[in-house]
Amino acid sequence: MNRLSLTLALAASLVLTGCSGIDKNEGPRPGVRISDDRAPNQRLNLDTVVILDKSLQDRKSGKLAIENSGARRTAAGAVEAYAVIRNRTDFPLQIEGRTQFFDSLGLPLGAPSQWQRVYLDPQSINGYRELSTGTGEVAHYYIEIREGR
Secondary structure (H helix, E strand, C coil): CCHHHHHHHHHHHHHHHHHCCCCCCCCCCCCCCCCCCCCCCCCCCCCEEEECCHHHHCCCCCCEEEEEEEEEECCCCCEEEEEEEEECCCCCEEEEEEEEEECCCCCECCCCCCCEEEEECCCCEEEEEEECCCCCCCCEEEEEEEECC
């Protein structure tokens, strides 16, 4: 076997072994707050929902799950960011959400929205929504969720 064939065979085996694993962490999961500035992915991840309070994540699977999130442009040109939130507990929860909007470069467009209260019945799903105040420059969102205060 020549050197080129050996290199190609090795590269193909590496690709195949890397693709064969099944993601056992598939589906909704609680957010994680990283407080170590040496962590490589501590940076702000745009177009996501983050659960800020550990009290909402104190069980193995967490009290909350973010089932879906995204953003869409309204007919008036504003951007509506949304999150579908599941209460995994057997008791009602009061949480709060706020949104920060960003431009295409990842720069914040103004201050975050005011905290908005969301009520979740036991074992239920509810939605959180926020509209941007501007219409043109919004390209990304960042939603924060905390326990109601």
